[in-house]
Amino acid sequence: MERVTDPVDIRARREPAAPIPEVVAKRRAERQRPKAVFDLRDVQVSYGVKPAVRGVSFDMGRNEITALIGPSGCGKSTLIRCLNRMNDLIPAARVEGKVLYHDQDLYAPAVDAVEVRKRIGMVFQKPNPFPKSIYDNIAFGPRVLGMKGGMDEIVERALTHAALWDEVKDRLKANAFGLSGGQQQRLCIARCLAVEPDVILMDEPCSALDPISTGKIEDLMIELKREYSIVIVTHNMQQAARVSDRTAFFTVAPQGDPDGASGNDPTHRSGVLVEVDETEKIFTNPSDARTEAYVTGKVG
Amino acid sequence: MEASTTTAAGTRAVPELGTARRRWGEDVIKALLVLAALISVLTTTGIVIALLRETIDFFGSVGVWDFLSGGKWTPLFEPGSFGVRPLVVGTFLITAIALVVAAPLGLGAAIYLSEYARPRVRKTIKPVLELLAGVPTIVFGYFALTYFTPNILQDLLHLEVNIFNALSAGIIMGFMIIPTVASVAEDAMSAVPHSLREGAYGLGASKLQVSLRVVLPAALSGIVAAIVLGVSRAVGETMIVLLASGQVASNSVDPREPHFSLASFIGSTAGGDTPTGSIEYKTIFAVGMLLFVITLVMNLISIRFVRRYRQVYE
Amino acid sequence: MSAHGQVVGSAKRSRRAKDLGFRLLLLACIGLSILLLGMLLLDVVGDGAGHLNADFISSFTSISADKAGVQAALWGTIWLMAVCALFIVPVGVATAIYLEEYADSERWYNRLIEVNIQNLAAVPSVVYGILGLAFLVRGPLALGSTILAGGLTLGLLVLPVVIIAGREAIRAVPPSIREGSLALGATQWQTIRRQVLPAAVPGIATGVILALSRAIGETAPLIVVGAATVIAFNPSGLDSDFTALPIQIYDWISRASNDVNNYKPLAAAAILLLMIILVLMNSVAIWLRNRYEQKW
Numbered sequence: 071m072e073r074v075t076d077p078v079d080i081r082a083r084r085e086p087a088a089p090i091p092e093v094v095a096k097r098r099a100e101r102q103r104p105k106a107v108f109d110l111r112d113v114q115v116s117y118g119v120k121p122a123v124r125g126v127s128f129d130m131g132r133n134e135i136t137a138l139i140g141p142s143g144c145g146k147s148t149l150i151r152c153l154n155r156m157n158d159l160i161p162a163a164r165v166e167g168k169v170l171y172h173d174q175d176l177y178a179p180a181v182d183a184v185e186v187r188k189r190i191g192m193v194f195q196k197p198n199p200f201p202k203s204i205y206d207n208i209a210f211g212p213r214v215l216g217m218k219g220g221m222d223e224i225v226e227r228a229l230t231h232a233a234l235w236d237e238v239k240d241r242l243k244a245n246a247f248g249l250s251g252g253q254q255q256r257l258c259i260a261r262c263l264a265v266e267p268d269v270i271l272m273d274e275p276c277s278a279l280d281p282i283s284t285g286k287i288e289d290l291m292i293e294l295k296r297e298y299s300i301v302i303v304t305h306n307m308q309q310a311a312r313v314s315d316r317t318a319f320f321t322v323a324p325q326g327d328p329d330g331a332s333g334n335d336p337t338h339r340s341g342v343l344v345e346v347d348e349t350e351k352i353f354t355n356p357s358d359a360r361t362e363a364y365v366t367g368k369v370g
Numbered sequence: 371m372e373a374s375t376t377t378a379a380g381t382r383a384v385p386e387l388g389t390a391r392r393r394w395g396e397d398v399i400k401a402l403l404v405l406a407a408l409i410s411v412l413t414t415t416g417i418v419i420a421l422l423r424e425t426i427d428f429f430g431s432v433g434v435w436d437f438l439s440g441g442k443w444t445p446l447f448e449p450g451s452f453g454v455r456p457l458v459v460g461t462f463l464i465t466a467i468a469l470v471v472a473a474p475l476g477l478g479a480a481i482y483l484s485e486y487a488r489p490r491v492r493k494t495i496k497p498v499l500e501l502l503a504g505v506p507t508i509v510f511g512y513f514a515l516t517y518f519t520p521n522i523l524q525d526l527l528h529l530e531v532n533i534f535n536a537l538s539a540g541i542i543m544g545f546m547i548i549p550t551v552a553s554v555a556e557d558a559m560s561a562v563p564h565s566l567r568e569g570a571y572g573l574g575a576s577k578l579q580v581s582l583r584v585v586l587p588a589a590l591s592g593i594v595a596a597i598v599l600g601v602s603r604a605v606g607e608t609m610i611v612l613l614a615s616g617q618v619a620s621n622s623v624d625p626r627e628p629h630f631s632l633a634s635f636i637g638s639t640a641g642g643d644t645p646t647g648s649i650e651y652k653t654i655f656a657v658g659m660l661l662f663v664i665t666l667v668m669n670l671i672s673i674r675f676v677r678r679y680r681q682v683y684e
Numbered sequence: 685m686s687a688h689g690q691v692v693g694s695a696k697r698s699r700r701a702k703d704l705g706f707r708l709l710l711l712a713c714i715g716l717s718i719l720l721l722g723m724l725l726l727d728v729v730g731d732g733a734g735h736l737n738a739d740f741i742s743s744f745t746s747i748s749a750d751k752a753g754v755q756a757a758l759w760g761t762i763w764l765m766a767v768c769a770l771f772i773v774p775v776g777v778a779t780a781i782y783l784e785e786y787a788d789s790e791r792w793y794n795r796l797i798e799v800n801i802q803n804l805a806a807v808p809s810v811v812y813g814i815l816g817l818a819f820l821v822r823g824p825l826a827l828g829s830t831i832l833a834g835g836l837t838l839g840l841l842v843l844p845v846v847i848i849a850g851r852e853a854i855r856a857v858p859p860s861i862r863e864g865s866l867a868l869g870a871t872q873w874q875t876i877r878r879q880v881l882p883a884a885v886p887g888i889a890t891g892v893i894l895a896l897s898r899a900i901g902e903t904a905p906l907i908v909v910g911a912a913t914v915i916a917f918n919p920s921g922l923d924s925d926f927t928a929l930p931i932q933i934y935d936w937i938s939r940a941s942n943d944v945n946n947y948k949p950l951a952a953a954a955i956l957l958l959m960i961i962l963v964l965m966n967s968v969a970i971w972l973r974n975r976y977e978q979k980w
Contacts, residue, residue, distance in 0.1 A: 156866070159866065161788060174387045176387075182387075184869055187866065187868065187869040189385045191868065194864065198860035198861060198863065199864075200861060200864065200865070201883055201978055210865070210868065210870075210879075214865075214868070214869070214874050214878065261864075262867075262868065393871060396872060396873050399873045400782075403778050403779075403781055403782035403786060404786075405778075406774070406778030406782065407782040407787075409843070410779060410797060410843065410847070411797060413840050414800050414803065416815055416819055417807065417811060417812075417814075420819060420823075423818075474713065475717060476713075479714045482707075482714060486707060495714060498717070499717070502717060502721050504962060504966065505901075505959075506901025506902070506930065506962075507901070508930050508933055509724070509728065509901070509958070509959070512728075512933070512937055512952070512955060513723075513727060516731075516940065516944075516948060517724075517727045545720045545721075548717050576699055576702075576703050577703060577706075578703050602806055603806075606811070608810045608903070608904035609934070613934075613937060633810050633904070636810050636908065637904050637908070640814075640817065640910075646822055654814060654908075655814065655818075658814045661808060662807065662811050665806060665811075666807075668806075
């Protein structure tokens with residue numbers, strides 16, 4: 071730990087200068103926000119010994135779209151995969167800190183990851199339909215989870231919700247691989263909706279799609295947030311600005327950075343949370359210089 | 371844990387994660403799968419135990435040194451001689467002949483497939499090699515005995531061979547293992563990166579030079595693996611030798627005469643009616659033990675070489 | 685200048701001749717193999733085609749060669765293959781699933797299993813016969829020289845083929861499919877049973893057929909296990925004595941040493957029958973692979 075002797079330094083190390091009334095207003099606004107779906111407290115994810123992302127603390131609200139943005143390698147995907155315990159699939163992955171879902175510890179020993187994933191669904195970057203018919207793709211989740219109710223209705227409802235019903239209603243038995251990229255991704259969203267989750271996580275859902283399909287899915291997201299809480303990782307700043315309510319900006323910083331937890335290797339760079347706020351504020355008047363550099367395109 | 375809070379219309383009840391019930395079904399399934407996987411371990415254990423038990427018993431009546439170095443194999447005589455050397459001589463004589471056939475032909479085929487053949491030609495040649503590999507060994511034995519020895523060796527080449535001879539068995543065995551040698555060698559050659567070849571072509575080398583001076587040396591460990599694997603297969607092969615090479619335990623290295631091999635001896639002695647516990651019964655296991663050890667060692671050597679060439683290029 | 689050109693020209697010509705010579709030499713290697721295969725097939729067909737007819741298939745073996753047939757051997761082979769398949773499919777597929785989906789390959793015991801399978805694939809078939817003799821025919825299980833013992837011995841012999849093919853087929857299923865299934869809240873086994881295995885079935889089936897193709901032609905293990913050579917009845921159950929096509933072939937070839945004219949055609953006809961069955965099996969395998977192979 072460094073010895074700070076210069077008084078000027080001490081002041082500079084506090085939260086970057088925000089006029090006091092704004093801070094007060096911010097805190098008041100947060101108190102009025104709806105209850106959080108996720109509450110992350112000092113979360114750190116490591117693969118083996120090296121942390122991929124560290125010191126993450128913030129919350130995500132119900133019926134909101136929270137966007138995680140930042141440059142490559144800052145751990146956004148790693149973080150979102152913590153929220154439905156998909157990182158459990160990687161033997162070397164370790165999650166520290168607290169991930170609270172509706173005030174329940176997701177990583178408590180008594181919690182079954184399978185139960186978690188029933189409530190927190192995920193759509194992946196590359197559409198991954200099953201090698202089955204469109205109908206069976208949607209029906210797979212409900213069947214496997216033992217959901218009651220007519221399968222036909224469940225499938226139709228899910229496909230309608232995902233704005234895909236009209237396009238496929240005449241060929242439900244066709245193989246899902248015959249759909250276009252954008253349709254496949256909406257199929258994956260419908261598949262996710264069929265099990266009636268509480269939260270939908272989206273890991274760069276449009277990065278493999280063309281602009282028109284992207285637009286359709288963005289419209290869909292805004293529709294869906296009325297019933298679900300959505301967390302989206304995106305490389306596309308404009309997308310975050312268009313669809314999200316709150317945005318969290320991450321970046322890569324060396325281990326010895328004061329914003330992060332102290333690590334062992336001072337040269338190792340891992341992801342840190344820089345700033346999280348209302349989307350409009352992040353993009354028009356960010357508090358941190360790094361955020362500003364990123365959203366104005368000065369830094370990639 | 372928490373009661374649902376209804377705020378705006380459309381919000382759901384807060385889901386409860388609850389305490390996890392242990393999924394017994396998943397555990398049972400995993401246990402069954404492990405059990406199945408253990409069968410392969412049990413098989414090896416079984417082989418080792420079966421061989422070891424009777425072999426140790428065998429060495430109760432026959433000295434180990436007599437067995438390994440003795441030159442007379444007459445187990446059925448009263449008193450019998452149990453020197454296994456003739457069987458080993460026969461095994462390696464036939465294997466050597468097989469290698470003389472399989473090494474050049476197998477490598478030649480591998481070089482052609484890897485360096486020369488166009489995709490369409492490859493598509494026709496590979497199935498032929500697979501066909502060769504799929505012929506049951508008893509068919510090879512039949513061919514060696516009833517056609518190759520009388521028509522090729524005796525009539526065509528005018529060789530003075532016994533109707534049962536090691537030469538016929540060895541040559542036909544060689545053809546049998548060509549697919550094994552060719553496929554492993556070709557695999558190794560294909561693993562050699564194109565950049566090495568391109569460097570040589572760029573200097574003006576011909577295909578011959580590139581194949582022999584660049585690819586072959588680069589794929590050397592894989593080629594060694596291929597040959598060792600071929601030898602291992604030849605050593606363990608029973609029916610071709612049993613049918614074509616007769617049933618004589620001989621120390622001579624004259625391929626025109628009949629010879630037992632380790633495997634063919636087992637094949638000829640075992641049968642439903644050998645009484646358990648008899649010395650005859652025990653010879654099956656002692657010879658089997660020797661055969662098992664030899665092929666195991668060769669297989670381990672071959673795996674080592676395969677790993678080496680895979681490591682270098684992958 | 686022209687002298688230099690001449691030298692270069694002739695060097696080029698001799699190099700091209702060497703290249704061509706080498707290429708022809710390599711082709712000769714393959715050609716010799718094809719030649720031998722051709723000779724073998726022609727010989728078998730020539731000797732045996734005349735004798736392969738409905739009578740041959742429906743008769744039992746007999747002292748008088750002209751009345752002998754392969755019915756007992758054919759049925760014995762069919763029964764053996766059935767027992768073999770019923771063993772290798774569940775055990776082989778289960779092992780493949782365990783190694784690909786559950787086993788942490790860093791652990792020593794899992795690596796032991798993998799090394800084991802590799803070694804078992806190289807053990808001579810006659811040693812498997814000894815294993816069968818010691819543990820199945822005699823020893824603890826004392827099944828006797830029965831169909832069950834024979835089928836299980838063959839099953840142990842070709843089990844590595846199924847395991848290796850099964851692993852490849854399972855590995856070919858992309859991880860994204862598993863992730864998609866798990867992300868919906870399916871358990872690991874539900875994912876395997878409903879997504880991975882169905883997609884891997886064509887590859888597994890091909891592997892099983894390949895394994896059976898190997899097992900069907902194996903003679904040495906059956907000899908050691910005590911298959912009978914002169915049997916005039918079809919298998920009556922798992923505990924019945926049996927013979928099989930390869931064994932019958934072996935018996936007739938042995939007799940042909942003394943009585944070529946009567947027994948050589950019999951052996952050849954039986955070999956022909958065996959080869960036809962093999963060709964059929966492999967055709968089914970190829971058809972399966974082409975029709976059902978999943979292109980991701």
